[in-house]
Amino acid sequence: MKIEEMAVDAADGPDQKLWYRVGSIAAIVLGIGYIVIFPLYARVGAPPSGGEAWFIYLPGKTNLWWAILGISVFTDFLYVPLALALYLALKMVNKNLMLVATAFIGLFVVLDLAITWSHYASILMLYSKYSMATSEVQRAGYLAAANYGSAVLTSPLEVVYAIVTLSFGILVSGVVMLRGVFDKITAYLALATGVSGIASLTGFTVAIIGNALFATVWLFFVGYRLYRLAKG
Numbered sequence: 001m002k003i004e005e006m007a008v009d010a011a012d013g014p015d016q017k018l019w020y021r022v023g024s025i026a027a028i029v030l031g032i033g034y035i036v037i038f039p040l041y042a043r044v045g046a047p048p049s050g051g052e053a054w055f056i057y058l059p060g061k062t063n064l065w066w067a068i069l070g071i072s073v074f075t076d077f078l079y080v081p082l083a084l085a086l087y088l089a090l091k092m093v094n095k096n097l098m099l100v101a102t103a104f105i106g107l108f109v110v111l112d113l114a115i116t117w118s119h120y121a122s123i124l125m126l127y128s129k130y131s132m133a134t135s136e137v138q139r140a141g142y143l144a145a146a147n148y149g150s151a152v153l154t155s156p157l158e159v160v161y162a163i164v165t166l167s168f169g170i171l172v173s174g175v176v177m178l179r180g181v182f183d184k185i186t187a188y189l190a191l192a193t194g195v196s197g198i199a200s201l202t203g204f205t206v207a208i209i210g211n212a213l214f215a216t217v218w219l220f221f222v223g224y225r226l227y228r229l230a231k232g
Contacts, residue, residue, distance in 0.1 A: 016088050017229070017230045017232065018230075019081070019084055019085050019088055020085050020088070020089065020226045020227070020229045020230035021226070021227070021230040022081045022085065023081050023082045023084065023085020023086065023089075023222075023223075023226045024085070024222075024223045024224070024225075024226035024227040024230060025223070026078040026079070026080075026081045026082040026085070026223075027078075027082050027085075027219045027220070027222045027223030027226060028219070028220065028223035029075075029078055030075050030078045030079070030082065030219045031216050031217075031219035031220045031223065033071050033074065033075040033078075034075070034212065034215070034216040034219070035216065036071060037068055037071050037072065038212075040064055040067055040068050040071075041068065043061075043064055044061050044064050044065060044068070047153070048150075049150055049154045050147060050150050051123075051126075051143045051144070051145070051146030051147035051148075051149070051150050052143060052146075052147075053150075054123055054127065054146055054150055055127055055130055055143065055146065058124070058127045062124060062127065062128070065120070065124055066124060069117055069120055069121055069124070072112075072117055073113060073117050076108075076109050076112050076113055076117075077109070079105050079106075079108065079109050079166070080106070080109060082105075082222070083101070083102045083105040083106060083169070084102070085226050086098070086101070086102070086173055086222070086226075087099070087101070087102045089180070089181060089182075089226065089229055090173065090176045090177065090180045090181070090182075092180075093176050093179050093180040093181075094176045094179070097172055097173075097175060097176050098172075098173065098176055100169075100172050101169045101170070101172040101173040101176070102169070103169070104165055104166070104168050104169030104172065105166060105169035105170070107165055107169075108161075108165040108166035108169065111161040111162075111165060112161060112162055112166075115152065115158070115161050116153070116158065116161060116162045119149040119152050119153050120149075120153065122145070122146075122149045123146050123149045123150065123153075126142045126145050126146045126149070127142075127146070129142050130142040130143065130146070156201070159200055159201055159203075160201070163197050163200045163208070163211060164197055164198055164200065164201060166197065166215075167193055167194045167196070167197020167198060167200075167211060167215075168194060168197070168198065170190050170193045170194050170197070170215065170218065171190065171191060171193070171194020171195065171197070171198075172194075173190055174186075174187050174188070174189070174190025174191040174193070174194060175187075175191070177190055181225070181229065182221075182222070182225050183221075183225065185221060186218065186221040186222060186225060189214055189217055189218035189221060190218055192210075192214040192218075193211060193214040193215045193218050196210040196211040196214055197211045197215075199211075
């Protein structure tokens, strides 16, 4: 047994193993959520740019987008117990790096909920009101508001909020996993998730898709390992 594993085993109490179990469930449900959401994204296609383009694009797709939004918000919250479980499992290896990883994962949750999905929700609500508007003045107001929401979602900073922040937290945790109680495959998946997430700043589709795929597989590996830790 590695020294790091012995240290973690010695520190694991009933409360800590309970968090491992909760984190394991969170990771697996997150992975399943991502698998469910992939075909939904495939059905709606790439979102457009601009309020008017959104209103032309949305007919027949609003229910799918509300499903995507609901699943995404739910899975965002699951990162909180997962981040805590990872911190407890790896703090004996490198506490400072795990504090950084936990902070970035937590920051992602806040930014994604407050900016990304709030603006998607606002565009969907504005489209509903736009469809029921009875005057051109009302429609123009809803369209102007949708233009603002679309501008936020298509800005380069949005990529940082929605992808890079979480990916960096996973990357840092992957560095610690190389010396901790997680196997090398899980650690390398974390590193691949982090690198592809940072590379998504280039806007290349392959980097964005690769980041999503690596993250999904990583979640299942993490969930399995946390389950093993919970069982002792």
